[in-house]
Each structure stands twice: as structure tokens, then as C-alpha cells.
Amino acid sequence: MLRLGIIGCGRVTTMFHLKAINNAGNINLVAIADNSQERINEVKSMSGISRSFLDYHEMLRESDIEAVSVNTPPNLHETMVLEALSAGKHVLCEKPLAQTVKGCERIMEKQKEMRLVVLPTHQYVFSPSLRKLEEKLHSGEIGDLLRISVSFENNLAMYGSKTNFRTKDPRGLVEDVMPHILSVTALFAGHVAETQELSWWCKRYEVCDNLKVNLKTDKGVQLSCSLSWTRLIPQFKVILEGTNGRLSTDIMINPYAYTIEKNGIKNTIRERGIDWYLDLAQYKHPAFAELYKHFSRSAKGEELQRISISDEIAMLRTIDDVASKLTSESKVKP
Numbered sequence: 001m002l003r004l005g006i007i008g009c010g011r012v013t014t015m016f017h018l019k020a021i022n023n024a025g026n027i028n029l030v031a032i033a034d035n036s037q038e039r040i041n042e043v044k045s046m047s048g049i050s051r052s053f054l055d056y057h058e059m060l061r062e063s064d065i066e067a068v069s070v071n072t073p074p075n076l077h078e079t080m081v082l083e084a085l086s087a088g089k090h091v092l093c094e095k096p097l098a099q100t101v102k103g104c105e106r107i108m109e110k111q112k113e114m115r116l117v118v119l120p121t122h123q124y125v126f127s128p129s130l131r132k133l134e135e136k137l138h139s140g141e142i143g144d145l146l147r148i149s150v151s152f153e154n155n156l157a158m159y160g161s162k163t164n165f166r167t168k169d170p171r172g173l174v175e176d177v178m179p180h181i182l183s184v185t186a187l188f189a190g191h192v193a194e195t196q197e198l199s200w201w202c203k204r205y206e207v208c209d210n211l212k213v214n215l216k217t218d219k220g221v222q223l224s225c226s227l228s229w230t231r232l233i234p235q236f237k238v239i240l241e242g243t244n245g246r247l248s249t250d251i252m253i254n255p256y257a258y259t260i261e262k263n264g265i266k267n268t269i270r271e272r273g274i275d276w277y278l279d280l281a282q283y284k285h286p287a288f289a290e291l292y293k294h295f296s297r298s299a300k301g302e303e304l305q306r307i308s309i310s311d312e313i314a315m316l317r318t319i320d321d322v323a324s325k326l327t328s329e330s331k332v333k334p
Contacts, residue, residue, distance in 0.1 A: 001028040002090075002296040003064055007056045007080055008071035009034035009043040012094060016123075017071060018047050020288030026296040033059040056080065060087040067117075067299055070094060074175060078103040081118065085110045090117040090299040092292075095179040096319070097312045104316060108309040117299045119291075120312045122183035124236065126290035128271060129249040129258040133240060134187060141260065142242030147222040148185050149239040152177050152252075153231035156209070166229065167205045171323040174211065177227045178322060182315040183307065184238060184251075189221035191314040195321045199332050203230045213322055255286055 004027050006013060021027045032049055033056035034040050040052045053059040060068070060083060067090035070080045078098035084091045085107070097120045098104045111118045124130070137145060154177075156166060166172040182192065198213035209230050215223040236252035245262035249255070256272040279285075297303045 001026055002299055003028050003030050003066045005029075005031040005033065005059050005062070005065045005068045005089075006043075006071060007033045007059070007068055007084075008094075009036070009039035010071065013071045014042060014046060015283045016285070016288050017069060018043065019282070019284050020123075020292050023284065023289040024292035024296065027292050031059050031062065031065060057083070060084055060089065066090060067092065067295070069121075074099055078107065081107050082110055085114050085116055085118070088114065088116070090119075090295075092119050092121055092295045094121045095183075095312075096120070096175060096316055097309065098316070099175075101313055101316055101320070104309055104313045108313075111309065117295070117305065118309055119295050119298060119305060120179075120183075120307055120309075121291065122179060122307050123285070123287040123291040124180055124251055125183050125187060125307060126287040126294060127249075127251040127255040128286055128290075129251055129255050130184065130187065130238070132258050132269070133238070133247045133249060136247055136258075136260065137188060137240060137242070141245065142240065142247055142262065143244035145188060145219075145221055145240060145242050147224065147241040148189055149224045149237075149241070150181050150185060151226040151228075151235055151237045152180050153226060153228035153236075154234045154252075155231055156229035157204075158234075167207060167209075170207045170327060171319075173208050173227055173229060174319055174323045174326060178225075178319050179315055180236065181223075181225050181227070182318055183311070185217070185223055186311065186315075188240060189217040189223065190219040191217060191311075192223070192318040193218040195318065195325060198322065198325055200326055201332050205229065208326060211326065215318070251287070252285075253280070 009032055021029050031051040032043050033053040068084045070093040074096055077093055081091050081093050166176050192215045194216040196214040200208045200211040203209050211227040213225050234252055235250050237250045240247040249258040256276055257270040259268045298305050
């Protein structure tokens, strides 16, 4: 069992991480840290953890803690990851790992020096239906991959975030959502080589809350991406279009189901029935638990990391490019 401490007791911890740790089976949560006693108390009541710190530096000095999960706003990630590595801890960090490429490179240098695992939290990569799409694509089920259409559209008001970087920072939507899209599409099509065109608008918030962008990967695959904070019913839909058919899944609504379309025939495979929706109502997405299992096994040297800092750097370069184009492009009416 990997002995873990959490830095940051906000919404992402209470909604997702605590449940995932409980379901992973190979993680032992032993301590939490936050600069708010109120947030600490909430996590204590949910998890039964008694060991807590108002200063995360004190937690990093605890020798029995092998790893930490950094679940704080993006502007704090780089510093906290570097300090955790210096303290000899493996690190799981909410995306982005750092807000700049230089920051990621500093983390990579420290990781190599300390010979520790740093895993960016791209949980959707571990969704069961995505694994099935990978298998089908690699077996030639739909021929050569030509295009991926992906929509990550959420309801930020429903999410109830306790921080406001998503609605105050002009690049908040891009920084928060593009990592999900890029980590998933990289499984099939490699990293982005070119940002082609984009359009955006403000529907509810003062900054961009809806964005459409077309990209091209280093494997020549076209990506058509839609990002939103204002969709009533959330979705994370991925459609792979090949020379001989299509594969699709909505990994947010049902990560146990995927569809194959070939020769005018549409077939949907479901690995779990209606009981999955009970988990969905409780925010128990299987990808989070699989992420933690993978983190523990990677830290123990039992398997290679599925996502690297190099992958994170490639994603961050694309995020920077999209964000720079967003600020230079005129917004459109919804």
C-alpha cells in the first residue's frame, strides 16, 4: 500500500479523489494539508483521517509519507511539486503540472535527480471504454484513423468550484479543459503539431466559456474540439473516424459503453448496466480509481508510467498556442 498525503482539500478532492482512493485498493491515505481549517474539517468528516496540517511543508517533512497528491489551483502546482520531490515524495498532480513549459522542464530535471515518479492527473485516459477504443483501432476495426471529434462540455455552475480561476482568467477554460482533450486524443493520434482555426464566445461568464478549435497532430490526424462551461447536461464525447468506420464513446456519461459503426450498421457494447448510473450520481468515475492504481504501481516500480512529463510539455505547448490565438481572435456571438 502506497502511503499518501493530499495537499489541497477543495472541491476536486472531496468530489473525486477521496472516492477514488477508497476504491483503488492499493493506496493508504494517511494525512491531508490545506491552509483552511474548514476545508480540512470537511475532508476529515468524509474520510476519517485524523492527521492534518495547515502548512503542507510540515506534511512533506513526515518520513512515513511516500507520495503526495497535489490538488490545488494551477498557479501553485510547480512550486508544490518541486518541494515534494525535494522532500523525497512521489507526486500525483492535478493538471497542468506547471503553467509554463519552463516550469515542467524544471520539474523533469528534479524528477530525474530524485528518481521519483511524477504523474500528471489525466484521469480520463484510464477510462474503460477508451481502452476498448484503443484495442479496436489497433486491430484495424475502422481502418486508418483520419479524424477525431471530441467535445468536453460541462456545467461549471453545477460543479460548484471553490476557486474562481476558471471564470476570471481569460485562459481558464483552455487551461482547465484542453488537458483532458489532449491527453485522450494523444492515445490515438499523437501530439498536436498545428493549431488551425478557432472561434469562441462568452455565454455566462466575463471570459471565454465556449470554444471551438481545429488542430492537426504529428500523425496527420485532424482534431475537431469543442469546449464549454455552460452546457446543461455534461458530456465528454470522443468520436474516431477511420477509412472503414467510426468508434465513439462518452467517457463522462458512460465510460463502460462504446459504439462501433461500420457498413451502415451501428452496434453499442455496454460492459455495465444501469447500476453504473448509481456510481455516476455519486461521482465515482472508474478512471480516477484506475489512475490511483496506476500511480501506486508506477511508484512501486511495477509498471511504466502511462503519461510522462514530456507528454505534459507537448500538451502545454498546444495550450499556450491555443490561448495566445484566443486572445488575438475576436469573439463570436453564441
